Amino acid sequence: MFKFCKYVSATTLSAALLINLPASAQQAPAADPAPPKAWHLLDLKETGFYGISLKQAYLFLQGKKSKPVVVATIDSGADTLQTDLKTVLWVNKKEIPGNGIDDDHNGYIDDIHGWNFLGGPGGKADFTQTTEEVREYNKLKGKYASVTDSTATDKKEYAYWLRVKTVYDSTVNKANTEIGQLSPVMNALMVTSGYIKRGLNLPANGTFTQADLVRVKASNDTLSQSKYVWESVFAQEGANSTNAKIIKDLSEYLAKLNNDISPDLTSRKRIVGDDPDVMDGKPYGNNLVKFADAAHGTGVAGLIGAVRNNNYGINGVADNVKLMIIKAVPNGDEYDKDVANAIRYAVDNGARVVNMSFGKKISPHKEWVDAAFKYAASKNVLLVMAAGNDNQDMDTQPEFPNDTFLDGSSTDADNVISVGASGSKLGQNLAGDFSNYGKKSVDIFAPGVKVTSITTDAEVDTEDGTSFSSPITAGIAALILEYYPNLSAKQVKEAILGSATPLTGTMVLKPGSKTEKVDFTTLSKTGGIVNAYKALQLASKMKAEVLVN
Helix, strand or coil: CCCCCCCCCHHHHHHHHHCCCCHHHCCCCCCCCCCCCCHHHCCHHHHCCCCCCHHHHHHHHCCCCCCCEEEEEEEECCCCCCCCCCCCECCCCCCCCCCCCCCCCCCCCCCCCEEECCEEHHHEECCECCCHHHHHHHHHHHHHCCCCCCCCCCHHHHHHHHHHHHHHHHHHHHHHHHHHHHHHHHHHHHHHHHHHHHHCCCCCCCCCCHHHHHHCCCCCHHHHHHHHHHHHHHHHHCCCCCHHHHHHHHHHHHHHHHHHHCCCCCHHHHHHCCCCCCCCCCCCCECCCCCCCCHHHHHHHHHHHCCCCCCCCCCCCCCCEEEEEEECCCECCCCHHHHHHHHHHHHHCCCCEEEECCCECCCCCHHHHHHHHHHHHHCCCEEEEECCCCCCECCCCCCECCCCCCCCCCCCCCCEEEEEEECCCCCCCCECCCCCECCCCCCEEEECCCEEECCCCCCCEEECCHHHHHHHHHHHHHHHHHHCCCCCHHHHHHHHHHCCCCCCCCEEECCCCCCCEEEHHHHCCCCCECCHHHHHHHHHCCCCCCCCC
């Protein structure tokens, strides 16, 4: 699973958290001014922020009638009672809520707003998982740990084992390093948070934001340093966040790292009850789509279609969508079986667009996911994917899922868009420093740095990640289909990619580098950033194709 926020950096905060600072040094480091809360919707020429020109898009659509479009989010679930979501959720009208019967005979009982492929009996969910390489390593090590090149009989499986072991070793080494760095950071955040709350006269479970820090009167060195720490944290994590959210995110990330070191390899069988290595068509899961990990999916869904102009939360990109919530992504790596079944569920239940803000480094059953991609294509459904947050070249280090199919039938599917993350301003930081990229593998960039969406435990939260770039693009796809419903998935993709002006000559820091600059056009196929207004202009000129039923 892609984490859509960048967790607190031990390097960035070590001076603030782990050493004593002289009083003269207790001032937060200068940071770039935070962009407006809804910068991702703005127009570059009008505001100077490189958003998607949504106001101009809606002016273009004035007087035109729209039709509702079903958009599925395959993610961590969502808060179905969230004010900005509850009235725009997809409702399965063929199902009678709560009667325990599969009324529409689609194999899923009481699937009112979607389905939970991580669910099990008793209202449980297997939402804490490890990475795929850890699962595969433990599955294969008994067979191959003592095998060599010369003794291997199944050369293909042995080569796969070697790849799994390489990725596994890298993952475990990184996890050990990050645990060593982040555990003291976590402890320091807990301690300093307590001092700040006492300084603000808050209860033990109270929360505070960046704005609250101005009320902290630094009466002693401990409180002064605690204030400095949280000024540094909020400068990195965003003014809209809270101490509780930051600590929760870091706690979840540490839990994920620890699960890679000491994995619970029985939770799937124990909670869900199926075999994830067998695609047998048997039903599994449950209809509960909100659990403790639903914040990611809630934010993703909000960017696509949060209720517009209701003086709450944010405005979604699309104004007439029905959001189908599919839970298949844990705090860890998703299973290929769940991804394949989730795509098919979305297609079979009427989704025209599917957003997929997740990814991993190993795909043991890629053929199942490939088949689901092809099924979506056959039914004229557009798949929009986050490129990933490992600042790596996807052309040389692919992540999964992708549309380079095992049978060689496609390396660039007409119904798939891969999206990288862009920043708010033209300049060297235009490409998100965490974003994956690839001239052949990533189609386009979209806002993904300090983007604000709704969440489960507060009205809004600001995060980084291609997990946000993808739903912004999926929202544009839905907006196109609302007003031009007879366009094919291929045509919608063409309109979206055609909206990106190649930014030739714009030199940006290569993701992951502090010094190396590259031309922005080398980072994706289009070399540009998606624009809703231009995409709608292009869509309006297209001749509708015959749709596949």
